Amino acid sequence: MGQELSFTPWPQDIINGALLAGLLVGMWEWSDLLRRRWVRGSRLWLTLGIPIVLGVLSRWGPFEIPFMIFLVADIALWVMIPHSLWQPLGSTLLIAAVAASATPWSAQRFLEMITITLLSLVLALLIPYLKTLKKRIGLYAAVSSMALIPLIPGRDAISDVLTSITIAGFTVAYIVERADRMRQWEEDIYRAEHDALTGAFTRYGLKTWMGHLSPSARSAGMIIACDLDDFKWFNDTWGHDVGDHVLQAFAHRIRAELRAEDALVRPGGDEFTIWMPNIAPRDAAGIVERLHNAVTTEPYTFPTGSFVLGVSVGWAVGVLSDDTARLADQNLLRAKRQGKNRVIRAPDPSEIAGSRKTPTAQIGWLADAAQAFWAQWSTAAVLTDAAGTIVAVNAAYEQLTGRTGDELVAQKPGINSAGETPSHVYEALWQRLQDGKTWHGHLKNRRPDGTLWWAYETLVPIAIGSQVIGYWGTVQECPAESPVPVASPLSHAASDVDTPEGDFLRHLTFQAVFQPVVALVSESVIGQEALIRPRYHGQILSPLPVFARAQRAGVLVQLDGRCLQTIIQAIQGQGPWPGSQTLFVNVVSATLKNPPRFRRHWQDLCEIVPPNQLVIEVSERHVDGVDWETLTQPYPEVIFAQDDVGAGESDLARLVRWRPGWIKIDIALVRRIGDDRRSRTLIQTLTDWAHDQGMRVIAEGVETESQAAMLRQWGVDAGQGYFWAHPMPQWILQITR
Template sequence: MASLLPVGALGVLLLRSAHDDATKQGQAQGKAQAAVIAEMAIAPALDDADLSRGITAGQRDSLAKATDLALYHGSVLRMRLRNFNGQVIFSDDGSTSGGVPVGDAAFRSASLGQAAATLVGDEAAPGGQTIRVLQPIFARASGEAIGVLELYLPYDKIAARLHGQMVVTYRRLGIGLGLLYLATALISWSTTRSLRRYAARQEHEALHDGLTGLPNREAFRQRANSALTARLGGAVVVVDLNRFKEVNDTLGHHAGDDLLRVISDRLRASMRAEDTAARLGGDEFALILPGLDGPAVLGLLERVRASLTREVVLDGVPLTIEASFGVALYPDHGEDVEKLLRHADAAMYQGKRGTADIVVYAGERAAHPTQWLVVQAELRHALERDELVLYYQPKVRLADGVVCGVEALVRWQHPTRGLVPPSDFLPAAEQSGLIEPLTAWVLRRALADQVAWTEAGRDWTVSVNVSVRNLESPGFAAGVAALLAETAVAPSRLTLEITETAVVDDMASALQALRALAEIGVGISVDDFGTGYTSLGRLRGVPLTEIKIDRSFVDPVLSQPQNQAIVRAVIALAHGLGCRVTAEGVETGDVAAWVMAAGCDEAQGYLYSKPVPWTQVPMMEAIR
């Protein structure tokens, strides 16, 4: 239709133009015919008469004879010969009046020597139209105009001839316009289809991930809102791949892209038709599982997890995929998409820190990553305003019950929330660059406190926990050495506690930092031993001075033979490596007596003291 309108308008314009051209052609033929009559018949009969004075009888007879034949055959319908005053000098019917007024533009034009032809209506004429021609009459001797010949010529024959020509013109014009319309319509249809496809492609690309073809974050939000509006219940699930960075680092980003495509295909294949799998970004995916209750969601996710964890071969390397699933049920855990995503994300991170692959949201039991931004901002100000404090928990030598050292534990004296435990802010610090200035603050304050208690006569070593990010930071060992020199504390009076995971994550960087620290005399302790994944071969290369047995093995040691065997094995291993052994979480005298009998060197726990300022650390005798 859009193509038809301009083509139709063009057709009307061309038809009108053709009709006007035909009319002009008829008028031109009339003027040509009038010029022949005036030249061949009228002018010779007048013999250069002065029309302003009239004509003689002989001239009148000559005119009548010259025009009778044309009038008889109908090639001329009527005629008048007039002078410039408008007086009729001669007419075919003998009348001496009538005709075009002298003031008419056509008459004036003819008086000046220019013929004028007009198509006029005439009911008495064949076809109802005539061509009126006002033709100037020129004197043969002087060539000057001496009068005006007013002729009425039949138009029917001219019209018939023009009609035949117009039929051919109309046919050709119609065919041309039809072809033009078809070409324009074809172009319009093709363009419209291309634009429609382009719009559909743009819409698809705007709502889908280019790598995997899965819906993207925006499409996920739209579909999740639709699922919530339906009020059928269900779950929003966040899926995050474990150790995906290792694939990119070892096999290259192309292998990582291939793995993401495999994950996407397996997600589609293992889910129901009404479910949605989307890629939120990186190695993070999200699922919408409508119409399911909690047990059904977990059953479906077990099937999805089993599908994802099947072995895949990338670049000839077999890989086992692991993923963490965080589940938020709706409406139980939220009634809007943002809240459900936050809760599912919190559950997923809880699973990463624990052993379960699939975790259902169970309340804000730990700081959620989306809250860490606030915590990080406040913690940065806390460092600037010196709101942090150090508490110390004593380490007791089991042989004589004397405090031989203390572990520094940071607390945050928040201006509105009071004393904040490290579990509420350390995870946020470890995920940002704040862990480095925080560790530096703890080291400086602990060494300053050690100087104070040494001057007070307390010969204690101090243990400070350090993060894997500290070990990976260039110049960490040099910074520790500088602090020791600044405070004049002997390196042997400082022990740095690390976790097994810190050693495993980046063995080369960790070993380089640990060896540099050991070379200057700083003690190295492995904290929470037995809860990580360190192989014995890796422990062999670490310059350790202490191994601390995690409280999860120590606390139930009296009632669980398996834990007793594990504790004895760790003690034998530590002594074999030349390390002293400290039991964590000792809360009763019976447990203290058991670990001492098993060969532990030191103990730490609420039996002796909870974390307190160093001035409140008790001096105690052996507890037996």
């Protein structure tokens, strides 16, 4: 009987400890439920409710409350409430609850007061550093040891120890598990709200950020939509690792320019949006320009090299909402269409609903095509409808005229006129256009700052059947104060060669290289394009500036002849021309304008390559407009190819009037098919139309498997580019990959 009496309190002590631990756990779970719906209510419950409940139980409860429960509650308070105001308040109330439970005061109670006070001070110092599970378990073990010290002088030390150990076992396990659960939950939320690569907000994170904004902050702000130009090039050229570094570097630069209350969002890919509350409309333009300069002016340096990044930007001011974001995104699309790496503001609603829709609606498909073609141009170009109203311009035209696309679209080209061009010039202009012919001439213009300048313009009618639907135009500024006739490519007096340009050309040497043209379906080599690599004192130069200097010196035809002779010699040095191959050779239009000279070159080529295996490519980059139909009539036996479709002047108008045997799509258009839906649609449509007209299509600049696969799927006949082979001095007759 004595044994039973001596062991009976032990289970009761354990039960009491379990009940008290369950009480604490239940109160903590209630605070968790409150926190999900009422954060402040959860803090009030932990800070005020738990000390009050423990104080009442300690004073009037059915059994004595061990000191351990106050210590555990103090630890939980500092762990569960990450707030510097509520934590010390809760500790103070727990100390008061310990003091209130004293009946009467004793040395043990005094020791407990000192212990819990010291614990609160230690927690205030150490909690910020106790992030790992091991450190927290160490803290709880140390606190449990501290809790046993005041129990030693008590009347029933063994009972208190058993109850305390039970409380510690249950509550410490719960606190550790709950802390890890909360940390994991917070990490999951962070991962859902933030992009793992750049740290920018995701769409879900933007929603949370918006939820924290006040109504006044939402009502006046700015949204900026950004797109990294030609980002696919980084991935295709240097790999996705470099592409990731580019995104991270961009995000780092843009974030350094933002305020703490601004939000950087990455919806996906290489697109970013910036949401800025409390922005006055008068300040918006300056902010956008500053941000754009910050991410585009200085080069980005990586182990692979340094790059200058182009960023297209569209922005809009107003209420921070999806509608304003759509305006910014639409304007981003306009920026990309007008040449990329530019900043454009969304128009006012009155502009969107106004007259600007009218001209675009009439030939909108052609305007979209023009924007795709003009993306890489440095020549000023303009598209008008049949009434002469501007539908689209490119970046070079904006720069040349000193007016933005917003100012020019829906206006007449006369907005640029100085009002000093004789009326008979305009009469002749419209008479020639009404006759369906190309017009060339000079017009005197004035920029917004008052600067007068002479423009040499080429206007080409665009006709579908017998109906003219619009006009292409290219514009060059004349360097002289008054217009002078543009020198004919056939004029090459000896004095021209004595100029610095002519001296430069005399020191040029040339090397011919060949790049295979590959059938996309079979990947068999069907031809070779002969290319020229000029050298000046041994240094390799790009052909384009060399030909431009030759044109200025009046020796363009001679230069073209030297290049053709270099190609002929290179072919003769390799032996007989392969019977299965087609030779593609570039000739400038100035040579075609001189039939005796061109026929001599043609006959020289036909001596080594059969005429039916010879294709003459003609490209007009930054050259006077050419009447292609008239130009090619003297050569009915010659197979022609229109080169650089998508980079030359008046490409579409030329194709409508002229039927070459081949068309070659420029690399600038091919390069964008991976991330530009409009470029993909344009190439597909152009290929179908060319096949209907009996022409074949070659895509230049193919560099990846995915590009080749897409072009093959669209029915493009052939391709050439680094994906198969670089230009080499010898022919490549078989592709091995």
